[in-house]
Amino acid sequence: MADDEIDLLDPEAGEGEGFGDEWESIDVSDTEADRIARKRDRKFTQFRERLKDADQFKVEQAVFDDATFAALYKLVQDGYVDAFGGPISTGKEANVYEALGDDRDVAVKIYRINASDFRHMRDYLDGDPRFEGIGSDKGQVVLAWTRKEFANLSRARAAGVRVPEPIAVERNVLVMELVGHADDRARRLAEVQVENPQTAYEVVCEYMRRLHRAGLVHGDLSEYNLIIYEGELVVIDLGQAVTVHHRNADEFLRRDCRNVATFFGRQGLAVDPDDLYESVTEAEPQVGGTLDELDGRDAGRNATE
Numbered sequence: 372m373a374d375d376e377i378d379l380l381d382p383e384a385g386e387g388e389g390f391g392d393e394w395e396s397i398d399v400s401d402t403e404a405d406r407i408a409r410k411r412d413r414k415f416t417q418f419r420e421r422l423k424d425a426d427q428f429k430v431e432q433a434v435f436d437d438a439t440f441a442a443l444y445k446l447v448q449d450g451y452v453d454a455f456g457g458p459i460s461t462g463k464e465a466n467v468y469e470a471l472g473d474d475r476d477v478a479v480k481i482y483r484i485n486a487s488d489f490r491h492m493r494d495y496l497d498g499d500p501r502f503e504g505i506g507s508d509k510g511q512v513v514l515a516w517t518r519k520e521f522a523n524l525s526r527a528r529a530a531g532v533r534v535p536e537p538i539a540v541e542r543n544v545l546v547m548e549l550v551g552h553a554d555d556r557a558r559r560l561a562e563v564q565v566e567n568p569q570t571a572y573e574v575v576c577e578y579m580r581r582l583h584r585a586g587l588v589h590g591d592l593s594e595y596n597l598i599i600y601e602g603e604l605v606v607i608d609l610g611q612a613v614t615v616h617h618r619n620a621d622e623f624l625r626r627d628c629r630n631v632a633t634f635f636g637r638q639g640l641a642v643d644p645d646d647l648y649e650s651v652t653e654a655e656p657q658v659g660g661t662l663d664e665l666d667g668r669d670a671g672r673n674a675t676e
């Protein structure tokens with residue numbers, strides 16, 4: 372492995388931090404963005420009108436409410452975003468835009484309060500100890516959801532899983548590292564020719580194991596939420612990830628295993644979802660376990676393309 376390459380499976384990552392049971396409580400009280408939206412001073416109003424006129428936001432005029440524009444305004448004021456670029460994706464619940472951050476390109480994920488399938492979100496939030504006491508207000512649920520994605524990204528990253536670095540969260544807007552570049556984007560695993568499926572599979576398996584040891588289950592893992600850039604696999608879309616204490620955590624993990632096994636099965640590997648599940652949930656290996664083995668094989672890099 373060359374010096375400048377990122378070691379996907381850093382054996383030191385996540386060690387000694389006592390993952391598993393801890394959880395951070397999440398505050399959903401009134402945000403600065405809400406106050407900005409209420410006050411509607413001249414500068415905010417100008418900002419909002421400018422953004423509404425910008426080509427890439429035109430379609431969203433009816434969708435983004437004032438509080439969302441206020442969240443974007445706050446992120447600009449705080450220096451996390453300097454300029455907004457084009458849309459990367461318009462999903463069921465969120466729009467992702469590329470943007471110019473402080474010193475690099477960033478991805479801005481905006482959850483649409485109105486479009487959000489509120490009941491679906493509740494299913495994931497209820498039973499997660501981090502979200503006890505979240506009321507039934509739709510805005511609060513979406514806000515909790517966005518904070519949850521930020522917290523999940525932080526926790527996954529600390530556990531040595533390659534995810535976009537979370538940068539800032541404001542209300543229903545999440546700013547994170549853009550994987551790849553504005554003019555050369557990362558692609559979904561589903562869109563690329565996987566040239567070394569065995570290695571790619573082992574990397575995904577190790578990520579799932581690390582997530583699990585960090586007390587998390589992704590809950591929507593598939594070739595659509597794994598992106599790849601320069602041979603490096605990155606796990607995205609952790610909004611729905613739950614802690615292992617969630618009553619449906621096991622069901623979600625089994626589904627993740629099935630999705631991953633099916634995808635790699637199509638790539639010609641014989642992967643049994645139950646074996647994958649066992650390997651993800653098995654107790655931490657003693658000295659010299661799977662990480663060392665994988666490390667020796669230069670896993671992760673050049674897995675595809």
Ligand SMILES: Nc1ncnc2c1ncn2[C@@H]1O[C@H](COP(=O)(O)OP(=O)(O)OP(=O)(O)O)[C@@H](O)[C@H]1O
Nearest residue numbers: 459460462463464465467478535548549550557608
């Ligand atoms: N940090 C990032 N860097 C580069 N591309 C990203 C990043 N985050 C998201 N994307 C792109 O945007 C798409 C949508 O992101 P994500 O899956 O997080 O949102 P989503 O609303 O859940 O979308 P969907 O409903 O399609 O699953 C991804 O498939 C990916 O192509």
Ligand SMILES: [Mg+2]
Nearest residue numbers: 462595596608
């Ligand atoms: Mg997705």
